[in-house]
Amino acid sequence: MRQKLRRKLHYLDYYILVPYLLLSGIGIFMVFSASSDYVIMRGASPYSYLIKQAIFVVLGIGIVAFFYSIRLEILRSVNKILIFIALLILALGYLLIFGKSVNGASAWINVGFFNIQPVEFAKFILIWYLAYVFSKREQQLAHADLKMLGQNLVYPGIIAGVIMFLAIRQPDIGGTAILAVITVVMVFTSGARFRYGFGFSAIAFALLSAGFMYLQKLPIHASNSYQYRRLMAFVHPFALAGTDGKQLVNSYYAINNGGWFGVGLGNSIQKRGYLPEPYTDFIISITAEELGLIAVIIILALVYFLAARIILVGMRAHSAFNALLCIGIGAMIMVQTTINVGGISGLLPITGVTFPFVSYGGSSMLVLVISIGVALNVSATEKGTLSAKRKQKMNKG
Numbered sequence: 001m002r003q004k005l006r007r008k009l010h011y012l013d014y015y016i017l018v019p020y021l022l023l024s025g026i027g028i029f030m031v032f033s034a035s036s037d038y039v040i041m042r043g044a045s046p047y048s049y050l051i052k053q054a055i056f057v058v059l060g061i062g063i064v065a066f067f068y069s070i071r072l073e074i075l076r077s078v079n080k081i082l083i084f085i086a087l088l089i090l091a092l093g094y095l096l097i098f099g100k101s102v103n104g105a106s107a108w109i110n111v112g113f114f115n116i117q118p119v120e121f122a123k124f125i126l127i128w129y130l131a132y133v134f135s136k137r138e139q140q141l142a143h144a145d146l147k148m149l150g151q152n153l154v155y156p157g158i159i160a161g162v163i164m165f166l167a168i169r170q171p172d173i174g175g176t177a178i179l180a181v182i183t184v185v186m187v188f189t190s191g192a193r194f195r196y197g198f199g200f201s202a203i204a205f206a207l208l209s210a211g212f213m214y215l216q217k218l219p220i221h222a223s224n225s226y227q228y229r230r231l232m233a234f235v236h237p238f239a240l241a242g243t244d245g246k247q248l249v250n251s252y253y254a255i256n257n258g259g260w261f262g263v264g265l266g267n268s269i270q271k272r273g274y275l276p277e278p279y280t281d282f283i284i285s286i287t288a289e290e291l292g293l294i295a296v297i298i299i300l301a302l303v304y305f306l307a308a309r310i311i312l313v314g315m316r317a318h319s320a321f322n323a324l325l326c327i328g329i330g331a332m333i334m335v336q337t338t339i340n341v342g343g344i345s346g347l348l349p350i351t352g353v354t355f356p357f358v359s360y361g362g363s364s365m366l367v368l369v370i371s372i373g374v375a376l377n378v379s380a381t382e383k384g385t386l387s388a389k390r391k392q393k394m395n396k397g
Contacts, residue, residue: 008069011380013313019306020064020372023357024057026299031360033265034286035279037272049279053360060369067373072381075374076321081132084125085159091118092166117363119167119175124367126163126179127186127328130156134190135320153187173230174343174351178335185331186324189314234349250274251282251344254289262292279360281352285344300341303356307334310375318385322378329371 032050040046074080091109095118109116133156160183168176233244254270257263268289271278278286288296307330314326333356340355342348354361356368 008380008384011383012068013309013376013379013383015309016306016313016372016376016379019302019309020357021061023299023302023306024060027358027360028053028057029265030283030287030358031279033268033290034271034283035360036266038278041273049360056362056365060365063366063369064373064376067370068376068380070377072322072377075128075325076132078132081125081129085129088118088122088125089162089166091116092122092163092170096166096169115362117361119170119172119179120361120363120367122163122167122175123178123182123332124329124371126160126182127325127332127371129159130183130186130190131321131324131328134186134324137190172352173349174339174353177339177351178332178353181335182328182332186328189324189327230351231349234346247275247282247350248344248346251285252346254282254285255293255345258289258292260292260294262288262290262295265290281340281350281354281359282344283359284341284355287358299358300337303337304334307331307337313375313379313382317378317382319382322382326375326378329375332371333368 028050031053032047035049036046039048095109109118160179164176164179164183167179230244233248238245238249250270254268254275257269263269268278268286270289271286275282275285284296284299287299309330310326310333311330314323314330317323317326336353336356339348339351339353340359343350343353354364357365
């Protein structure tokens with residue numbers, strides 16, 4: 001067992017490992033900087049979130065190591081997948097009935113020492129499930145016409161649809177959007193014909209454009225619902241600067257204050273009561289203010305490089321299951337980053353989606369480190385298989 005693990009370490013993918021470690025380290029510093037004034041104003045220790053985030057990172061490295069060391073065949077168990085799907089649906093259903101609303105959403109289950117956010121786990125579980133199903137139907141999907149494609153997607157579509165329905169009912173618009181994009185990406189990469197995917201993308205883009213134009217014509221105060229106010233804050237932030245547009249306007253101020261090189265670590269003004277919980281989904285706004293746009297560009301480059309590398313591992317994989325796992329994980333990281341940055345910059349509505357590896361958040365971090373461990377495992381397994389095949393050829397020659 002130890003020898004196998006040592007051989008596996010020989011194939012460790014540093015193009016995934018190093019960006020992950022760098023982003024996690026940046027997260028520790030920025031969570032401390034963004035949270036210290038916030039917790040002092042509430043009479044708590046300025047080091048409380050620093051300690052928690054450092055613990056999350058250290059435990060996360062251990063979880064990465066665990067998922068890197070396991071045999072990937074364990075993840076091919078349909079029984080395990082169905083058990084996790086059932087637990088996920090039960091957790092989301094529990095929130096729908098018994099969940100308490102926090103900031104307009106019932107998204108967390110309190111287990112005493114930890115708040116679990118089931119939608120975060122839904123991302124990886126959905127990737128895992130779709131990777132298994134589509135890898136089993138690889139040949140059927142590759143040669144299917146539109147009717148056959150629909151038949152092959154009925155059951156996966158029902159499972160994904162139920163999960164997304166329960167997520168949107170919380171309501172968690174950001175989490176639902178990520179789940180929807182993950183599903184679409186994995187359908188397109190499952191082997192289905194390109195023209196179906198292209199046609200679907202064109203329809204989706206047209207609907208989104210029409211929806212945005214419609215939003216601009218809606219009256220600002222037509223509804224008191226939390227979701228409607230969020231949308232209006234996105235379309236008319238300065239008109240609602242004193243109420244629902246406050247977060248986005250203060251995010252603009254933070255980014256503008258920082259300029260290219262920032263005002264210095266710890267010197268943010270917007271984290272001092274202007275941006276609520278600045279160590280979560282607005283942590284990049286604080287980073288832009290303190291370290292400048294150059295630092296934000298470097299952080300974004302690290303995240304997108306990490307996501308692209310994982311997708312590349314998937315594209316090079318010989319196993320359809322391994323390929324779909326990595327493509328789904330890479331898409332999840334990329335989409336989550338884009339939605340977060342789009343929200344703080346006013347390009348997309350604010351949805352409460354955290355920034356991968358840098359924002360504070362236990363559930364999000366746990367799902368991300370599991371995903372990194374699996375991606376590293378796939379990369380090492382594929383390299384090991386390729387190396388073994390080369391040795392066989394050399395021995396035969």
